[in-house]
Amino acid sequence: MNHPFSLAHLTALECAPPELTYLAAQAGYDFVSIRPIYMGLPNEPNYDLANNKAMFKETKLALQQTGLSVYDIELARINDDIDPLIYEPAFEVAAELGAKHVLSSIWTDDTELGREKFAQLCDIARPYGLTINLESVPIASVRTLKGAIHVLEDVKRENVGLMIDAHHFHRAHDCVDDIKSIPKEWLHYFHLCDAQKEIPTSKEEMTRILREERLYIGEGGLPLKGMLTCLPDDMVFSLEMPNRQRTKELGTFEYIKQCLASAKTFIEKGNTYAVKK
Known part of the structure; x- marks a missing residue:
């Protein structure tokens, strides 16, 4: 099986897109997945490339020098108050950087409004050659895989995708x-x-773990083998594995290297990854 690997930005969110690109290339990744949409979350750095022209140029240069590509951008959230049109500048940035996909999730309990805004998001992204990939998140409004499938079936857009996160799937x-x-x-x-x-059992603890305490592939208890057997042989794996303590102990570069090593070992040999002491 020939699986390309992308480094998801949340794994090393302390790194701006240019630095993330250089580190990903050094560590052996095939792509980077960046977060140029600023959501204003606690302790979240602002990497709004559409309004930071210097960082945008540095990111473009890093991609050219490393030969890596941006696989996807995130996160185009849908909620009651956000007009999907605000994401168009980020879509323009994504297209110029060569990305093909955008990650989205739905956080409004108004089912009809969520579908309407998701369809609008797809329509805005289509001229830029981008797909909108819906992720079910257990702490959001569309919480389950079946719920996400129903959304895509209802909106009937050609440029849709379904993005499964192993953590969210299990939770x-x-x-x-x-x-x-x-x-x-x-x-x-x-x-x-x-x-x-x-x-x-609590939303707060689930949120903490998904943002700062995920584990190496094969080290935890998620049903990964069952999930992976259902995926295409050339599926792109975006490694979203933030772990604050390990990043602090190992440094960002060594940590993302071990993340990739654990994934390759698990997929190629089916063994639990032996964490370096």
């Missing part, structure tokens, strides 16, 4: 067999990570 009690029913043309990439098997 939502999704079933591996449901992956088999997904149209293959919807599956553009997969967020690969591992985490403890026990599912937190």
